[in-house]
Amino acid sequence: MFLITPVDVSHHEKIQTNIDQKTKPVGALGQLEMLASQLAKIIGPDTIKLSGARMLVFAGDHGIAQQGVSIAPPEVTQQMVANFVSGGAAINCFCRVNDMAISVVDTGMLAKMDHPDVIDQSLGQGTHNIAEAPAMSIITAEQGLAKGAALVREFADTGTNVFGFGEMGIGNTSSASALLSVFCGYTATETVGRGTGISDDVLAKKIQLVDKAIQRHQAITGFELDAQRSVLDTLAGLGGFEIVQMVGAMLGAAERQCIILVDGFIASVAALAAVRLNSDVRGYMVFCHHSEEQAHRYILDELQAIPLLNLGLRLGEGSGAALAYPLLKAAAAFYNDMASFADAGVTEV
């Protein structure tokens, strides 16, 4: 479905030598050295040139939100999208201060917004309630993958090689938890968390609804599906419009050999789905922060990811990805510009 060139590991030794000859003890920059090595494998071993960094915020509504599984009512999705395009949200502040552009995508909100800065890629007026019915048809899920990928290609063609992936969608942690449960075999109790901060009562209800969604989905899923088809079927059954488009966009970014900045829980579930569809996408992914959402660690373990930040964030929007982006700039800066022992006349240690 997607033709992804694996990241180029053929220059691994050259890259490692380059890092080790910098004027610092071997390994002294810790995780930043691993990051630089990954970026060099994506972008090229000579110079890590980051260009046109852009945050894509995918917004969509969820049928399950009508059941009151979130601290916020469904209309907040649209209100926050209005906030994004007027520049007032956290993600706007973080993108501005870290020199990232931002695009806001309507992947399927309850109501259309007539605003020139909202990219209309709507797949419908919110998904069905996953506790009762598949979120969307498989055809719609496929359209979502295609639309997400097409958007990324457009920006990649004009020079962007770093994409952040964020989302907005009241109710989307329910969808993400259900997806994670099915992808990795966890119960709803294990994957459902407090999202942006629900009470014990709402948490109990959310677990019950997500469990119902998982049971419903698994009851109608044929075991004869091949692995890829099964992932798509699960995305259609339990996903969200914004999640499906994120999956496609991540795969599209990897096709164009761009860096993928993965935000928190929802974006990581999308990343997991993308890896299940094509494991070569993994090498392009940088996991940006460790979310407060409890089940995030399952995905990080599964994908062997050590996030760059751990600041107790639970906001989404791509906020953690935008906050981590300066660490990529720093990794590129030391890789590109730091003197070697020989250059600087420093005794090699």
Added chain:
Amino acid sequence: MFLITPVDVSHHEKIQTNIDQKTKPVGALGQLEMLASQLAKIIGPDTIKLSGARMLVFAGDHGIAQQGVSIAPPEVTQQMVANFVSGGAAINCFCRVNDMAISVVDTGMLAKMDHPDVIDQSLGQGTHNIAEAPAMSIITAEQGLAKGAALVREFADTGTNVFGFGEMGIGNTSSASALLSVFCGYTATETVGRGTGISDDVLAKKIQLVDKAIQRHQAITGFELDAQRSVLDTLAGLGGFEIVQMVGAMLGAAERQCIILVDGFIASVAALAAVRLNSDVRGYMVFCHHSEEQAHRYILDELQAIPLLNLGLRLGEGSGAALAYPLLKAAAAFYNDMASFADAGVTEV
């Protein structure tokens, strides 16, 4: 000795309300909210204006380095200072990419460097070997505090309100470990680590020498000293020229109500000494990263500090402070510019 106005907590409620009314669930930005609150208490509750951010790198030599307690020979201090002023070190790359200015200070290197960009605040040609004799006299330690503070005042007077504190000094983890042992009652085995990466044999020798230094110092220390005098005596007995000047510079920064970015192990020992001299300095300190050096956590616990980053760094130079600085910019950006629920017409959650 230093007249520090405690950070202004009188506006705590106003600041917290400001943060809580932003268009995000309460607490959803985690540690970044605590950071914004601290910065607002330092800079003022209306707008967090960061200006003229500057990294101060204090370089000094250590008599104990002649005993081979580091992976690098003593001449590397000077070689790295040359690297700093020619812009080739990690700290230069990180400062450039994060818009921090950098100043390099000779606090007492083995040989003077005749370079216009090295600020000469030399207290001597390296300290004495602390295993054998006090590092410096108490008068010299007092001069060091004064010189460090004077440097900061100069920059504060021209508009800087954010200072990073970094260091370079082969052998300075030995000094820092000895200081920590005496300040907090740990053995050398507990406080001595691998620095930038020594072998088991060198580690054993380093522990032995640091233990000797601690015993030597405690044998000649009078118990009649008052608390402040005792800290100064310990700094003189076991410190380094760069450590002492960092202590003074941190206290000077707090006097001018500036933000103090504390780097890793060495800078944190300086921070601990500064707090022991005047506890009101603590409110101005932002702990930037968790060092790989094992004993760093003792200081963080003692000062109840949760660092912003944990990237496995063990370089010094101020590298972790420069890497964390964008998080301060992000905290200020959301505090200053993010819309409130009322502003944005978003349903309050």
